[in-house]
Amino acid sequence: MKIAENLKQLKKEIPEKVSLVAVSKTKSVESIQEAYNAGQRDFGENKVQEMVQKWEALPRDIQWHMIGHVQRNKVKYMAPFVHLIHGVDTQKLLLEIEKQAAKNDRVINCLLQVHIAEESSKFGFEPNEVAAVLKQNQSLSHVNIIGLMGMATLTDDKEQIKREFQQLKSLFDELFASKPNPVLSMGMSGDYPLAIATGSNMIRVGSLIFGARNY
Numbered sequence: 001m002k003i004a005e006n007l008k009q010l011k012k013e014i015p016e017k018v019s020l021v022a023v024s025k026t027k028s029v030e031s032i033q034e035a036y037n038a039g040q041r042d043f044g045e046n047k048v049q050e051m052v053q054k055w056e057a058l059p060r061d062i063q064w065h066m067i068g069h070v071q072r073n074k075v076k077y078m079a080p081f082v083h084l085i086h087g088v089d090t091q092k093l094l095l096e097i098e099k100q101a102a103k104n105d106r107v108i109n110c111l112l113q114v115h116i117a118e119e120s121s122k123f124g125f126e127p128n129e130v131a132a133v134l135k136q137n138q139s140l141s142h143v144n145i146i147g148l149m150g151m152a153t154l155t156d157d158k159e160q161i162k163r164e165f166q167q168l169k170s171l172f173d174e175l176f177a178s179k180p181n182p183v184l185s186m187g188m189s190g191d192y193p194l195a196i197a198t199g200s201n202m203i204r205v206g207s208l209i210f211g212a213r214n215y
């Protein structure tokens, strides 16, 4: 395993102000522990049940990021500990997070997922909906919407990826410029350099750290 080595290499390539979420979905507790021992503290999962099991098995100072699509009936399982929910894509989900965060006496940080890719997707708000969603949820006391998350089209066309990231960045600047420490989560193994060049301050990288996934 060269997890520690991969992490070190990646860290060298990304500016200090860009946070790295190590995407550990499908990977073992041992692999995560190895990354932890190399100093990594932020990990991303896309299934609630899997994240809960890993949370139970691993050190408590890990910050767990939910990066996948979330079903409302699963929110309660991660509400006690989740650090940041990246994929918030409906009003109903926001209200469920508010409810479960309140039960746990926590404020849960969330990102709104925005649909920027050309591919049609069921997930994510349309860019023109986001301002209204923020306005509508200003008064929630247990949910803190601290930024945006997006995924570019799966394509080799770098210009297209760049255009999509730029679109999300300008929306982010428009809506979050006046907020403290806002988060723009964009960029994965295949496109993180472009994402950082376009203004991302949080990247979600899996296969470059842990190797390819076998589903």
Ligand SMILES: *Cc1c(COP(=O)(O)O)cnc(C)c1O
Residues within 6 Å of the ligand: 023, 025, 046, 067, 068, 187, 188, 189, 190, 204, 205, 206, 207, 208
């Ligand atoms: C799996 C996943 C990633 C990481 O993908 P890699 O290509 O392995 O870096 C990032 N973001 C989301 C939302 C994912 O589901």
